Amino acid sequence: MFPPGEDDPCFASAGHDTQAGSSRKRAGTCNDAESLKRAQPQHSIHVHVFRDVLRVVLSHERYLFSEEECSTFDVFEQLSDAAQHLYVRLFLRKHGWIRARTLAYDGIDDVAAALEELFKAGLADGEHAVESVEEVLALLNAGELDMLVGAAGRPSSVDFDLDCKLVKLRVAGIQAFQRSHLIYYRVADPDDPPIVKALLSAFGLRQYPEYTVHRSSTVFADRNALLAYEEALAVESEIVELLAGDSDEHARWVYTRIMGHGLKALARLKRYEDEAALLCKLLDQRTYCIGARGVWYERLALVQERYLHDRRAALATCGRALEDPTVWTASQQTIQRRVLKLQRILAVPFSEQRSFTHLSIREADVIFISGVRVGTSPSGTRAVYRLGEDATEGTVEELALCHYASQGYQGLHAEGSIFTLLFWDILFSERDGAFETAEQSAPLDLATDAFYVGCRGEIDARLRQIEDVDVEHGKVLIPIRDVDEDEHDTATPLSRLYLQLISQVYAREAPRNTMCAGVSWQYSRTVLLEIARCLGGSALSAICRLLAQEYTRWSSGVPDLCLWKSSTSECKFVEVKSPNDRLSESQKVPSVYAYICIQLTR
Incomplete structure (x- = not known):
């Protein structure tokens, strides 16, 4: 499908390895951009970056794609340069219906011809595929919507070109290329897509540190592992959106994070017994989200003391935390302060108390200024x-x-x-x-x-x-x-x-x-x-x-x-x-x- 990348000067200059597991020292990004510009007109850099991703993942991780996805990649490869360029530019936009007359890109002399090529290749749909009025209304700007509302009941007076040529990339193709980018970049960030970073670097607009790039070909054992990871990311994304939290990593790791988000939901619902039970389950495993263990111990001790009114259980939780080598410095400090407080409240005999006299604990000074x-x-x-x-x-x-x-x-x-x-x-x-x-x-x-x-x-x-x-x-x-x-x-x-x-x-x-x-x-x-x-x-x-x-x-x-x-x-x-x-x-x-x-x- 794709010819060997070694013969493509743009591919060689982009800093990608041609074999999994090999590594090379990354050269300055400006040189990469200059090589790309010398090899092809600047407008085709979009296509080169896009194709380079496919070359790498299909060379070493082709087993992660279905036959239908590989067929989509084959169809893309057979497109003309202009059609490939137009597809990439549409892919980088918000996915939905777009008025064809608004499309204008340097390097694509005949947008209409490129569009027809995408239609014939089955990578995009035209206006005939519009399924609802809502999809059309979404295309109208504020002025057009005002006119439409003002002409309610008088449709003949509305002079909108709603029959203009439309285009929308097909979902199957979008998903196939998004999957290739997830495999290549190893991260999924809809707010800052990695391919945008690659394009900025290729155009010489952004410099990155020098380091050795080492491609791993065994991140996903098989397609099922990849699909499980994608599903986990989707579930986490939905939960993060509901809780306005943050996101990240492999399926079990992500599901562990999802359980962490679930703690926030239980706390908001004041289901403290369920929250404590979930915290105990998270602490019982020592494989995923190790860095969060200190925070989990802190929260469990607080819930036990404040909401479950079991100070002795809270003190025991603090004791386990202090003996856990995976609890980092910051959480240790918070837990030590809680231990001192609980020992004082419970009147723990002096001989049984934990002592932290070696700590130099000082409260922050407070000053007052007026303005x-x-x-x-x-x-x-x-x-x-x-x-x-x-x-x-x-x-x-x-x-x-x-x-x-x-x-x-x-x-x-x-x-x-x-x-x-x-x-x-x-x-x-x-x-x-x-x-x-x-x-x-x-x-x-x-x-x-x-x-x-x-x-x-x-x-x-x-x-x-x-x-x-x-x-x-x-x-x-x-x-x-x-x-x-x-x-x-x-x-x-x-x-x-x-x-x-x-x-x-x-x-x-x-x-x-x-x-x-x-x-x-x-x-x-x-x-x-x-x-x-x-x-x-x-x-x-x-x-x-x-x-x-x-x-x-x-x-x-x-x-x-x-x-x-x-x-x-x-x-x-x-x-x-x-x-x-x-x-x-x-x-x-x-x-x-x-x-x-x-x-x-x-």
Whole structure:
């Protein structure tokens, strides 16, 4: 069906392997785009990216497709370049009826002829296949709908061209190509389709990190396993939509996540006994969603204490959690606080109490600042305050920044770039299943518990290196200056490992504007180095441990503001709260483990 990819210069340049299990170092994306442009006119890049996906999956995972799906791919291959291009452009749009007269794409000289080819090939339907009035009404714009409503009862006065030529891709073809993309990219994200990322990369509009692409050909044992995975994703998507939660991974893993979403439903329905029973079932298995076990223990203990009024069962649950090696640092802290409270309430004899005297637990400091509210933002969603005597206006976060600026602090909205820069080589190291395509901004396992489990040795070693620096050098002031990419850093005393790592990775990747999860290149290297130096190795190590263990959970729990004062080597994370707000557990833990005071403003 598809000729060998080695002879296609566009295929070779796209960074795809021609054999499953082989790997190669990904070259710069700009070179890939230039190769594509030289090989074919720019408009056909859409087709090349689309066909490359088919080449790879049909070469190594053809057994996952039905005969009908393979026949669809054969029909697509036999289309003219213009018809293939039009099909791809329609596939990338919202699937539904489209007025043919609105179709116009560079590189397709005769859209009507390309459409007829799609009709004859059985890949698209025309207006004759419209089944209901609702489908037609969906095509009308606001003005046309107004005219239609105004002409109610006088249909002859409505001058709509409802008999215009329409086109809609057939569902069978859409599903076949969507399945090929799921197999190729290993992820399904309707909000940010992976093929769009590939196209942006092919056009040279987006750069990705350099890493070794290693295609796995045994992700799905057979077609039944693939279909079970798709069904699980569909069920999870429906539940997530109902609960407004999040999503991800293989069928049993996904079903475990679905059960996690079910916990939210039981909690909302106040069926606490059923929720506790489901939590126990989830904790009884030790294979899937390991990173969620700490949260499950936390919730079970809370339900037992608060709603089932069984404090001894809650204390026993906490005891099991503290002895479970899969419970990460963050959850341990919350559970330890609950143990101390329950032991006090139950009057547990001193000799039987668990002691956590080695912990340095401190509550976040609370300060109060006042501001004059002058209105709301244009969108009406945020309050606006007066920031100074010059009548400048801004958000409550900007008000807090002004308050600390008067004390000599610099500040910015908190971000997580430093973690990614410190662990860049580990994040993008070669390992099975982590990098299946060339257009990834993060390894596929980063949002799962598999990342820390699979890289635990390297991660723990890096954390020790970062923390031990403070022991070796002490907390001293080190001046930081910015340097050009080509300039040697010998004059800058970056003797601490973490400063060297940040500086080297930033100098290499920032000029490329590399697309990477958790990194914002809008901040200068000098700023990031100053923040890292003021934090110190111990705090950096503690924060990075949380992110490495549960990236999704803690990357979304970053406080509002990051403040630092170079003269005194101080760094603060500030969470801005209204008088009735409270810190979440995810905001409390970093203040304990990183020895950083989260300050509240009211």
